[in-house]
Structures are given as C-alpha cells and as structure tokens.
Amino acid sequence: LIFGDRGTGKSTTIRSLAALLPPMKSIEGCKYHCDPLAQNLCSECQAKKSLGQKLKIKNIQAPVVDLPLGATEDRVVGALDIEKALTQGVKSFEPGLLAKANRGYLYIDEVNLLEDHLVDLLIDVAASGENIIEREGLSIRHPARFVLIGSGNPEEGELRPQMLDRFGLSTEVKTPLDFKERVEIIKRRDEFERNPERFMARWKKFEEEYTKKISRSRKLLDSVSVDEIAPTSAFSAGPCTVISTGVGLFSFLCSTAVVADLAVPKLSAATAPSGGASTWSIGSILTGAA
Numbered sequence: 271l272i273f274g275d276r277g278t279g280k281s282t283t284i285r286s287l288a289a290l291l292p293p294m295k296s297i298e299g300c301k302y303h304c305d306p307l308a309q310n311l312c313s314e315c316q317a318k319k320s321l322g323q324k325l326k327i328k329n330i331q332a333p334v335v336d337l338p339l340g341a342t343e344d345r346v347v348g349a350l351d352i353e354k355a356l357t358q359g360v361k362s363f364e365p366g367l368l369a370k371a372n373r374g375y376l377y378i379d380e381v382n383l384l385e386d387h388l389v390d391l392l393i394d395v396a397a398s399g400e401n402i403i404e405r406e407g408l409s410i411r412h413p414a415r416f417v418l419i420g421s422g423n424p425e426e427g428e429l430r431p432q433m434l435d436r437f438g439l440s441t442e443v444k445t446p447l448d449f450k451e452r453v454e455i456i457k458r459r460d461e462f463e464r465n466p467e468r469f470m471a472r473w474k475k476f477e478e479e480y481t482k483k484i485s486r487s488r489k490l491l492d493s494v495s496v497d498e499i500a501p502t503s504a505f506s507a508g509p510c511t512v513i514s515t516g517v518g519l520f521s522f523l524c525s526t527a528v529v530a531d532l533a534v535p536k537l538s539a540a541t542a543p544s545g546g547a548s549t550w551s552i553g554s555i556l557t558g559a560a
C-alpha cells in the first residue's frame with residue numbers, strides 16, 4: 271500500500287515493475303497463466319491433463335494489471351462472451367482482470383476511492399485465491415492469486431478497514447524537497463520525452479541487473495530459515511526467532527492487528543536474500559518494517 275502526495279510518481283513506479291520482473295513459466299494457451307508445476311490448475315488445463323494431453327510450456331512476462339476505478343464487476347470477475355453467444359450460440363466465458371492478474375500483480379490507483387461492491391469482491395478473492403462466477407448460466411472457478419498493490423492520496427478519503435487488512439506492507443511517499451533531486455527528475459523526464467528509445471537504452475543495463483538480482487533472491491528464498499535462533503533482541507524475551515522478534519516489535523508499537531505479525535516472516539525472508547544472505551537477521555526485519 272503506497273500512500274502519499276499526488277504527483278510523486280507512485281503509479282509510474284508500480285507500472286515499471288513489468289519491465290523489471292523476471293519471466294515466468296506458464297502453460298501455453300492458458301487464459302489464467304497456470305503454473306505447469308502447480309497442483310491447482312484451472313478447469314481447462316486440468317481437463318487436458320486428465321485426458322493425457324501434453325501441456326506445452328512457455329515463458330511469459332509477469333502480469334502487472336491495472337484495475338481502473340470505473341471498472342464494472344463484469345470487467346473485473348469476467349462474464350459471458352456476448353459476441354460468441356450471439357454469433358455462434360455458444361456459452362463461453364470471457365475472463366476478467368482477476369484472471370489476467372493471476373500469478374502477477376493487481377494494481378489499483380486511488381484504491382481509497384474504489385466502489386464498495388468491488389472492494390467486497392476483492393476482499394473475498396484475495397483471501398481465497400480463487401475467483402468463482404455463478405451467473406448467466408455459467409459456473410466457473412479459476413485460480414486468482416496475485417499481489418495486491420494500491421496507491422492513493424489520504425487527503426481524498428480513507429481506506430476501508432477490511433481492505434486495509436489485505437495489505438501486509440505499507441509505505442508513505444512525500445514530495446522530494448532536495449533541490450538537486452528535483453532538478454534531476456525534471457532533466458530525466460525531459461530526456462525521456464525527447465527520445466524515449468535512447469533513454470530506455472541508457473537504463474537497460476541497470477534494469478537487467480535488477481532483474482538478475484530478483485532472480486537470484488527468488489532462488490535463495492526457500493532456503494531462508496525464519497525459525498533460526500539469533501541473539502536476544504530488545505523486542506523478544508529470551509532466544510529469538512523472526513516470529514518472536516516480529517511479534518515483540520509490533521506489540522511494542524501497539525499494533526492491534528495480527529496481520530502485521532503474519533507479514534513479518536515473509537518480509538524477513540524476502541529481505542535477507544535480496545542482500546545475498548541465506549539467513550534472517552534483526553536488520554532484515556527492521557529494514558522491511560521501516
């Protein structure tokens with residue numbers, strides 16, 4: 271969750287994820303980007319697998335999908351393909367944004383202004399990881415696991431507490447006050463507008479290095495132990511692990527929700543390999559919590 275001043279590049283930063291994320295393996299022709307190694311496949315891929323058909327695999331770009339504020343429920347969850355119904359007389363499902371975001375990222379700009387009925391829908395799907403459609407004679411269910419990212423300006427309205435619980439991490443963005451930094455922002459923007467191709471070529475090597483860093487971190491992720499005991503910290507009585515340290519930290523900060531405690535092991539495990547480490551540390555928790 272990214273809240274802060276307007277015009278600080280929140281949306282631009284999030285949409286740039288698409289160029290930085292490493293490609294992922296997907297079943298060719300699948301509308302939901304099913305993972306060929308996963309047990310929970312969509313109904314179409316599962317049917318092919320049951321019939322003994324060989325599922326072809328290809329590399330695709332990790333999806334980063336925008337959910338506009340004015341989107342209808344049909345556009346989000348999917349609906350009957352009207353064109354096929356009228357021209358061919360066939361009931362066919364047209365996947366929505368939740369299907370496109372499966373195994374990727376679903377981004378909502380001005381998330382605090384999202385309509386209540388869409389908020390309720392997203393809460394259910396984000397919790398279950400599955401989208402279920404029962405309408406217009408259709409009975410469809412498909413995997414819908416995604417990282418939910420929201421941004422907004424708190425001055426324009428508050429976020430519903432139920433929706434707030436769907437975000438494990440949050441950060442605040444403020445307008446830069448440093449003179450040199452603001453001048454550099456204007457220069458880079460001008461350079462991009464004058465020659466986008468040259469600008470992107472200039473930063474291509476940096477983006478590739480960042481992509482490689484993410485790939486290396488993902489390979490190390492499963493080997494990071496969150497139960498390994500470290501020296502006693504100020505936030506934990508006795509020998510401490512990620513869990514005890516995290517719970518102690520958020521208790522110290524008077525956090526009333528357990529959501530923050532649940533996010534700590536994942537946060538620490540993700541922060542450690544990004545620095546090349548295979549074990550967690552107090553620093554990896556504090557770095558993420560900051």
